[in-house]
Amino acid sequence: xxxxxxxxxxxxxxxxxxxxxxxxxxxxxxxxxxxxxxxxxxxxxxxxxxxxxxxxxxxxxxxxxxxxxxxxxxxxxxxxxxxxxxxxxxxxxxxxxxxxxxxxxxxxxxxxxxxxxxxxxxxxxxxxxxxxxxxxxxxxxxxxxxxxxxxxxxxxxxxxxxxxxxxxxxxxxxxxxxxxxxxxxxxxxxxxxxxxxxxxxxxxxxxxxxxxxxxxxxxxxxxxxxxxxxxxxxxxxxxxxxxxxxxxxxxxxxxxxxxxxxxxxxxxxxxxxxxxxxxxxxxxxxxxxxxxxxxxxxxxxxxxxxxxxxxxxxxxxxxxxxxxxxxxxxxxxxxxxxxxxxxxxxxxxxxxxxxxxxxxxxxxxxxxxxxxxxxxxxxxxxxxxxxxxxxxxxxxxxxxxxxxxxxxx
Amino acid sequence: xxxxxxxxxxxxxxxxxxxxxxxxxxxxxxxxxxxxxxxxxxxxxxxxxxxxxxxxxxxxxxxxxxxxxxxxxxxxxxxxxxxxxxxxxxxxxxxxxxxxxxxxxxxxxxxxxxxxxxxxxxxxxxxxxxxxxxxxxxxxxxxxxxxxxxxxxxxxxxxxxxxxxxxxxxxxxxxxxxxxxxxxxxxxxxxxxxxxxxxxxxxxxxxxxxxxxxxxxxxxxxxxxxxxxx
Numbered sequence: 001x002x003x004x005x006x007x008x009x010x011x012x013x014x015x016x017x018x019x020x021x022x023x024x025x026x027x028x029x030x031x032x033x034x035x036x037x038x039x040x041x042x043x044x045x046x047x048x049x050x051x052x053x054x055x056x057x058x059x060x061x062x063x064x065x066x067x068x069x070x071x072x073x074x075x076x077x078x079x080x081x082x083x084x085x086x087x088x089x090x091x092x093x094x095x096x097x098x099x100x101x102x103x104x105x106x107x108x109x110x111x112x113x114x115x116x117x118x119x120x121x122x123x124x125x126x127x128x129x130x131x132x133x134x135x136x137x138x139x140x141x142x143x144x145x146x147x148x149x150x151x152x153x154x155x156x157x158x159x160x161x162x163x164x165x166x167x168x169x170x171x172x173x174x175x176x177x178x179x180x181x182x183x184x185x186x187x188x189x190x191x192x193x194x195x196x197x198x199x200x201x202x203x204x205x206x207x208x209x210x211x212x213x214x215x216x217x218x219x220x221x222x223x224x225x226x227x228x229x230x231x232x233x234x235x236x237x238x239x240x241x242x243x244x245x246x247x248x249x250x251x252x253x254x255x256x257x258x259x260x261x262x263x264x265x266x267x268x269x270x271x272x273x274x275x276x277x278x279x280x281x282x283x284x285x286x287x288x289x290x291x292x293x294x295x296x297x298x299x300x301x302x303x304x305x306x307x308x309x310x311x312x313x314x315x316x317x318x319x320x321x322x323x324x325x326x327x328x329x330x331x332x333x334x335x336x337x338x339x340x341x342x343x344x345x346x347x348x349x350x351x352x353x354x355x356x357x358x359x360x361x362x363x364x365x366x367x368x369x370x371x372x373x374x375x376x377x378x379x380x381x382x383x384x385x386x387x388x389x390x391x392x393x394x395x396x397x398x399x400x401x402x403x404x405x406x407x408x409x
Numbered sequence: 410x411x412x413x414x415x416x417x418x419x420x421x422x423x424x425x426x427x428x429x430x431x432x433x434x435x436x437x438x439x440x441x442x443x444x445x446x447x448x449x450x451x452x453x454x455x456x457x458x459x460x461x462x463x464x465x466x467x468x469x470x471x472x473x474x475x476x477x478x479x480x481x482x483x484x485x486x487x488x489x490x491x492x493x494x495x496x497x498x499x500x501x502x503x504x505x506x507x508x509x510x511x512x513x514x515x516x517x518x519x520x521x522x523x524x525x526x527x528x529x530x531x532x533x534x535x536x537x538x539x540x541x542x543x544x545x546x547x548x549x550x551x552x553x554x555x556x557x558x559x560x561x562x563x564x565x566x567x568x569x570x571x572x573x574x575x576x577x578x579x580x581x582x583x584x585x586x587x588x589x590x591x592x593x594x595x596x597x598x599x600x601x602x603x604x605x606x607x608x609x610x611x612x613x614x615x616x617x618x619x620x621x622x623x624x625x626x627x628x629x630x631x632x633x634x635x636x637x638x639x
Contacts, residue, residue: 002529013511316507319468320568321496321524323489402495403468406507 007333017309020302021390022342025382028295029346030353032288032378033370037354039284041368043277050201050266050273056096056237057129058244059202059264060084060230060251079260081225084251088232092246094239099123100227102216107176108162108188108209115161117154117209119175121216122231127153129233132205137169137192144212148219152188156196157206168193173209177220186220201269240265292378296385303335303386307393314397315405327398328391335390339383346382347375412443414477415575415607416465421474423460423630434460436630438474442609444575447602449620450611452627459580461627462611466499466578467491479575496524500569504581506561508553514540514564515549521571532571539567543597559590566597576607583614595620 011018062079085100092098102121107114120126124140127133134153144151152173159168168190175186188211197205217223234243244263251261314327354368397405423435434457442448452458463469464476467483475484478498483491495501500521508517515536522532540546543563545556553561562582569577579598583591599620602608610617618624626633 006523010511312507313509316509317520317524318492319466319495319501319507320521321492321572323492323524325489326492326524401469403463406468406503 003329003333004337007330007337010330011334011337017302017306018338021299021306021338021386022345024295024298024300024302025339025342025386026295026346026349027298028292028382028385029343029378030349031291031295032381033347033350033374034353034357034368035284035288035291036374036378037350037368037370038357038366039281039288040371040374041354041358041366043281044369045364045366046273046277047270050269056234056240056243057266058095058232058234058240058247060232060247061262061264062229063257063260063262078226079255080227080230082227083225084254085227085230087250087254088230088247091250092232092243094235094243094246096233096235097125097129098230098232099126099129100213101126101229101231102213102221102223103228108158108173109176109185110162110171110173113162113164115158116207117158117175118204118207119216120208120210121213121220122210123213126210126231129231130200130203130205132197132210133195134192135195137190139192140210140212145214147212148214149212150186150188150215150219151191152209152211153192153194154190155194155204155206155208157204158209159190159193175209175220179221184220202264240267288374288378292381295382299382299386300389303389304393307331307397310394311397311400311405314394315400315402318398318402319406324398328395331394331398332387332391335387338390339386342386343379343382347379350375350378412445413480414441415444415446415479416440416442416609417477418465419475419477421464421471421476423457423464423469424472433630435464435471438631440625440632442576442607444607445602445605446623447598447608447621448610449617449624450609450627451613451615451618451624452633453613456627457630458611458613458627460630462578462580462609465609466501467494492524496521497572498574498576500566500571500574500577502562502565502569502577502579502582504584506553506558506565506585508561508564508568510553513550513552514545514556514567517553517564518567518571521568525572535571536567539570540564542570543567557590558586559593562586562590562594563597566594566601570601574606576609577601579608579610581612581614582610583617584612 060080080100082100085098088095088098099122104119105116106119108117123145124142127139135156137153140151140153143149154168162168162173163171169192170190172187172189175188177184177186188209194205194208199206232243232247234240244265247263252258255261317327351370354370358366358368418438418440421435421438422433425432425434438461450458450461460469464471467478471484475482477483478494483494486494509520512520515533518536518539519532522535527535537546537549540549543566545560545563545567548556548560553564556564566577577598582594582598586594598608598610608621610621622638624636626635
């Protein structure tokens with residue numbers, strides 16, 4: 001205890017040296033904690049964005065597309081059909097909603113404004129499946145479906161491109177569709193506008209125009225019952241996997257070939273993404289390890305310098321009767337105090353730095369995550385280095401005869 | 410009336426290996442120092458007087474021979490036992506003062522007491538007492554660099570006395586001082602001698618011949634002659 005007070009006094013008396021000794025540890029710990037927390041925050045952010053897809057959405061796409069002759073709806077496959085949709089609706093108890101989708105990109109025109117839009121022709125329940133809300137106007141209705149109505153709900157970006165700040169409701173846009181050698185202009189009356197959401201990884205509601213499935217099938221192109229994709233939703237996120245299995249059984253029964261179709265769920269995308277984030281974590285971990293190493297070298301240098309500077313002091317103390325053990329315990333306690341205080345400062349600075357990065361990168365919604373693991377590793381490693389290089393040179397110096405140490409300049 | 414031998418060197422050899430060459434710093438060195446002696450060790454540089462001081466001061470071990478301090482043979486002592494001897498049997502005064510720069514005069518003087526396990530309050534009291542004795546009662550909190558050379562050396566002497574050792578070893582104590590400060594230091598040493606301490610001063614300064622009761626002349630690692638005065 002007394003030794004501790006002595007040490008504290010000595011450390012305060014040697015402010016500059018104490019500060020320099022601490023600096024290496026502080027830098028190492030700070031950078032390690034900041035880098036790891038930013039990395040983990042980024043990983044979490046990516047995962048979150050994937051999760052925005054909706055945990056219960058299932059997307060059934062053809063495994064490989066063979067053209068059916070129609071050049072226009074190239075996205076249209078001859079693998080998936082309306083019949084599959086009926087079967088899924090009937091035979092899969094864990095599927096809540098299911099809709100066929102005919103989907104393609106077409107030019108759309110309003111007065112003199114042109115833009116490209118993703119046309120999704122589907123049942124009205126597509127709004128539920130993809131959790132899309134209308135900002136104003138209305139959704140598509142079953143009546144629209146029955147009527148083959150030439151109506152559509154427009155995404156926010158398409159609306160902005162076509163109408164600027166004007167009200168799109170009730171206006172008619174023209175969709176340019178070319179089939180064979182004939183070009184058709186299909187008028188679509190806008191009945192609703194979607195809320196702006198941003199990209200959802202697999203689709204982007206902002207760039208869509210959603211029209212009734214029957215309208216596309218009956219008035220624009222004869223698909224002979226084929227669809228481009230099928231969208232389904234499971235009853236809840238827990239039954240997602242069961243629903244996927246059920247759909248798989250239904251499709252396999254008819255197609256007899258698992259390669260002909262893919263069922264994509266949030267889980268399967270997450271699987272792919274986790275590989276990417278795994279690589280990213282290794283990358284960031286290496287950076288953190290390097291910063292810790294650099295910090296460690298800093299600690300080492302200042303400790304070595306300060307011990308050689310103190311060899312004379314060790315000599316004096318030995319001449320006055322300090323034993324080797326006594327000298328060693330002085331250095332040991334000093335190193336412990338330095339590394340502990342510096343470690344704590346480093347942890348606090350690391351947390352502060354990651355918060356600062358979070359603020360600076362608030363546009364990207366990055367939430368940094370400081371974990372106990374990174375604190376332990378950073379603190380532990382820096383302390384080990386600090387202790388070792390605090391004690392090892394001191395141990396060497398304390399072995400010198402007092403005489404040699406006194407002569408040391 | 411036989412006086413007590415406080416230090417006794419018996420056939421001490423110290424051989425340094427300088428590359429291929431071995432230097433005989435001390436050869437066949439025999440000397441008895443009685444309690445209360447004031448001994449001046451005199452010799453040119455390279456004569457072995459520094460080596461003598463280091464061996465006698467337990468700062469270094471002889472290559473051969475035995476050293477008795479206060480009747481105890483130190484030849485087979487372990488490191489920590491030697492440290493104990495340095496701590497409470499011997500007091501050192503160096504030419505370079507060797508004070509710790511970051512400590513106050515009082516803390517410097519108290520340092521040997523730290524190693525003999527004296528409590529903080531007691532050692533601060535003792536240090537104050539000793540500094541008052543050497544006339545630095547008003548300089549307790551000064552750092553060495555705030556003191557003159559003579560004052561620093563007085564702090565060093567006070568430090569040497571901390572554990573009230575029987576022997577004070579001084580290595581060119583006036584070597585770095587002007588004549589007035591030197592006189593002060595020599596007076597303090599004389600007072601210590603009068604109070605019963607054994608004083609050993611190593612020097613090449615011929616003026617020191619007038620100090621002490623015994624002058625030992627060293628040349629080439631051997632005793633050339635011993636002058637005793639009464």
